[in-house]
Amino acid sequence: MKSKKNFTGAIGAWLTNELHPANATYSSPNSNFSSIKLNGIYSTLDYLSIGWFGVDMSNPSSPTLQTSNTYLAQQVLDARAQNPDITIFALLAYTQEITNDLQTIINNPALLTTFAINVANFLANNDLNGFDIDWEQPTSQLSHKQCGYWLNALSKAFGDTYYLAISASSNQSGNVNNLNADAVNANVDVFNLQSYWVSDPSVFIAHGINADLLGFGAYLESGVTALYASQQYAAGIQY
Secondary structure (H helix, E strand, O other), X not given: OHHHOOOOOOEEEEEOOOOOOOOOOOOOOOOHHHHHHHOOXXXXXXXXXXXXXXXXXXXOOOOEEEEOOOOHHHHHXXXXXXXXXXXXXXXXXXXXXXXXXXXXXXXXXXXXXXXXXXXXXXXXXXXXXXXXXXXXXXXXXXXXXXXHHHHHHHHHHHOOXXXXXXXXXXXXXXXXXXXXXXXXXXXXXXEEEEHHHOOOHHHHXXXXXXXXXXXXXXXXXXXXXXXXXXXXXXXXXXX
């Protein structure tokens, strides 16, 4: 049950479908995905956000999630094999097209309810535990009210079955302003600090985000080193 899991001080990570190095396959001994398994990374995590996901508007009256991540099922299997208790989130990408679709959905209460229910069903069908929103531009262009409506609808559809997370960056102007702190505190299970963007916890706490929601998210792609991630964790864990 969702109400029994506490993410206070949790350690998480982001994982996309970026395969490295060039010409590697998913199971190549030198691939990034094999390295994650061989070094026991999944076993060290409380939660894992897997990208990327978008909004599927092919049926305008019943929008849902979609993904181009061909490795999703294998990533979920690998993570659960090493850590049966890990919480796995579907990570929403941040593009202008997605933001435009969200504007359309959120501004229509009936459509928003349908979308939230469809997101919950998508999570069930893909053995995922929750939904993580990458809150940075252009997604952060959503208004304070729209943010609240969206989080409230998702939380209602998820009930005690699925988790809701926000991964917000504090390094871009405007990312914090439209966050609805009341809605975040009421509905979100973990507020993921983006280590690779040097997200400053004090910025979010000053905005009204409950400090007990803060989790730490290391990014496992694009050359971010474990040393850098551990340094950012040490700097932020005091909060």
